[in-house]
Amino acid sequence: MSTNAPAVQGADQASHPSRRRRGPALQEAIFSAVFDQINEIGYARLTMDRIAAAAGTSKAVLYRRWESRESLVLDALRESLPTVPEPPAGQSLRADLLHVLEAVRSAFTVTKGTTFHLVAAEAGGDCRALADERVFVPAHRVILGVLGRATGRGEISAELVTDLIAGIGPALLRSQAIDGPVPDPATVTAIVDEILLPLLTAR
Amino acid sequence: MSTNAPAVQGADQASHPSRRRRGPALQEAIFSAVFDQINEIGYARLTMDRIAAAAGTSKAVLYRRWESRESLVLDALRESLPTVPEPPAGQSLRADLLHVLEAVRSAFTVTKGTTFHLVAAEAGGDCRALADERVFVPAHRVILGVLGRATGRGEISAELVTDLIAGIGPALLRSQAIDGPVPDPATVTAIVDEILLPLLTAR
DNA sequence: TCAATAGGGTACGGATTAGTTTCTTATCGA
DNA sequence: TCGATAAGAAACTAATCCGTACCCTATTGA
Numbered sequence: 001m002s003t004n005a006p007a008v009q010g011a012d013q014a015s016h017p018s019r020r021r022r023g024p025a026l027q028e029a030i031f032s033a034v035f036d037q038i039n040e041i042g043y044a045r046l047t048m049d050r051i052a053a054a055a056g057t058s059k060a061v062l063y064r065r066w067e068s069r070e071s072l073v074l075d076a077l078r079e080s081l082p083t084v085p086e087p088p089a090g091q092s093l094r095a096d097l098l099h100v101l102e103a104v105r106s107a108f109t110v111t112k113g114t115t116f117h118l119v120a121a122e123a124g125g126d127c128r129a130l131a132d133e134r135v136f137v138p139a140h141r142v143i144l145g146v147l148g149r150a151t152g153r154g155e156i157s158a159e160l161v162t163d164l165i166a167g168i169g170p171a172l173l174r175s176q177a178i179d180g181p182v183p184d185p186a187t188v189t190a191i192v193d194e195i196l197l198p199l200l201t202a203r
Numbered sequence: 204m205s206t207n208a209p210a211v212q213g214a215d216q217a218s219h220p221s222r223r224r225r226g227p228a229l230q231e232a233i234f235s236a237v238f239d240q241i242n243e244i245g246y247a248r249l250t251m252d253r254i255a256a257a258a259g260t261s262k263a264v265l266y267r268r269w270e271s272r273e274s275l276v277l278d279a280l281r282e283s284l285p286t287v288p289e290p291p292a293g294q295s296l297r298a299d300l301l302h303v304l305e306a307v308r309s310a311f312t313v314t315k316g317t318t319f320h321l322v323a324a325e326a327g328g329d330c331r332a333l334a335d336e337r338v339f340v341p342a343h344r345v346i347l348g349v350l351g352r353a354t355g356r357g358e359i360s361a362e363l364v365t366d367l368i369a370g371i372g373p374a375l376l377r378s379q380a381i382d383g384p385v386p387d388p389a390t391v392t393a394i395v396d397e398i399l400l401p402l403l404t405a406r
Numbered sequence: 407t408c409a410a411t412a413g414g415g416t417a418c419g420g421a422t423t424a425g426t427t428t429c430t431t432a433t434c435g436a
Numbered sequence: 437t438c439g440a441t442a443a444g445a446a447a448c449t450a451a452t453c454c455g456t457a458c459c460c461t462a463t464t465g466a
Contacts, residue, residue, distance in 0.1 A: 019462085020412085020413045020414070020461090020462055020463070021413080022411095022412075022413075022462095022463075022464090026413080038326070039326060040326060041326050042324060042325040042326035042327075042328065043246075043247060043323070043324060044246060044247055044324045044325055045325075045326075047452085047453060047454085048453080048454070048455085049452095049453070049454090052414090056414090057413070057414065058413075058414045058415055058416085059414095059415095059454090059455080059456095060412095060413080060414070060415080060416095060455095060456085060457085060458095061412085061413060061414070063454090063455065063456075064412080064413090067455095068454090068455095069454090116323060116381075117323045117324070119381070120246070120319060120320045120323035120324065120381070121245060121246055121247045121320070121323065121324055122245040122247055122248075123241070123242060123243060123244050123245035123248075124245075125245065162397065164375070164393055164394065164397055164398060165397065165398065167375060167378060168371060168374075168375065168398065170378065171371075171374040171375045171377065171378035172367070172370060172371065172374045174374065174377065174378055174381065175370060175373065175374035175377055175378070178319075178322070178323070178377065190367055191367065194365065194367055194368065195367060195368065195371065195402065198402055198405055199398065199401055199402040199405070202401060202402070202405030222432085223431090223432050223433065223442080223443045223444070224443080225432095225433070225434090225441095225442075225443075229443080250422085250423060250424085251423080251424070251425085252422095252423070252424090255444090259444090260443070260444065261443070261444045261445060261446085262424085262425080262426095262444095262445095263425095263426085263427085263428095263442095263443080263444070263445085263446095264442085264443060264444070266424090266425065266426075267442080267443090270425095271424085271425095272424085
């Protein structure tokens with residue numbers, strides 16, 4: 001079959017033309033290729049041929065592991081997304097917020113800024129469900145918990161513990177990820193220090 | 204050619220099987236079909252066949268107007284997105300913020316919540332550029348202007364006139380549009396009254 | 407050393423979709 | 437009433453992509 005996958009100049013392949021990768025190295029190359037191709041050509045034009053070529057492997061290798069493009073993309077996301085841990089006990093409100101929003105930020109950086117494209121591309125998508133289940137819903141819950149405990153310590157008013165306010169940090173990170181490049185740690189700090197703390201601790 | 208476009212039960216077509224539409228009515232049906240199909244099957248599976256079927260028309264009609272799926276989708280977006288007007292002079296900070304954020308909100312509702320999918324689906328996309336040019340960049344500029352004038356009136360501190368703070372409202376609306384359904388006017392009011400005004404006017 | 411495993415390349419058939427062409431006939435305005 | 441225009445249907449060709457099969461050989465561990 002003639003394929004119009006673009007010529008590949010993968011450094012690994014070029015510098016080790018007969019090298020074959022196995023296990024984690026191969027999978028890493030494949031997942032990286034998925035994210036790179038989405039950035040380069042968009043999800044709509046993503047094909048198994050292009051992913052294989054970008055990874056310096058073959059379609060047979062992909063089909064040996066995944067039954068479809070969709071399941072590969074879902075696995076790439078699943079293996080990359082962070083979990084959102086509860087912050088350690090005894091931290092300040094500021095440290096807590098930084099902690100959870102840093103996890104949200106990494107949800108964008110680990111996929112080279114394509115998390116949002118993956119989530120948007122298919123209707124009723126498994127990627128969206130996964131991102132929500134793994135990152136956004138837990139983050140929301142953790143932030144509400146952080147705000148609840150701050151209320152308990154008398155640091156903030158109880159009426160500030162709302163879904164809307166809890167949504168500010170992730171929304172700003174998402175927004176930046178949409179506008180790309182992916183948000184950096186300074187962004188998280190700015191969100192906490194310039195928006196959340198002033199809003200929460202205003203009298 | 205055999206086509207696997209789904210069977211169509213468009214009410215118009217069904218109730219007027221020989222009725223043909225022309226001009227604005229036909230274009231409206233086509234654009235509506237674009238947004239409906241994206242919600243139903245996702246941008247990745249959007250085809251000219253499906254759009255034609257959903258609109259109760261034919262591919263020939265589409266190709267007579269647009270050279271490709273991408274140009275049709277871009278036109279659908281272009282014809283739907285609002286502009287972001289300057290708010291009238293002499294309004295309060297609150298009224299100004301409500302005014303501009305309502306325009307941003309409508310950028311999501313006019314495309315039945317698909318603005319974000321359109322913007323995400325193609326790399327380096329024209330849809331993204333259009334949405335930025337028509338809505339997001341002007342909204343940002345207008346909000347900075349609104350904040351600047353509030354500073355001039357002594358209502359808020361000058362150091363609150365930042366890109367980050369100006370980004371809050373659109374980011375929250377975007378976030379809601381991603382999570383769907385599309386944001387409603389109460390959301391805009393809540394953003395202004397529960398977040399922006401408290402943040403801006405805190406002492 | 408050697409056999410099992412699987413990576414990588416390539417060819418293939420089939421399905422899907424793009425895009426074009428032809429035809430009939432509804433629509434509309436002169 | 438009538439002719440020009442174009443909507444809608446359907447058939448067609450071509451290109452793309454999916455998914456599979458086969459082959460050679462690198463890799464790995466017994």
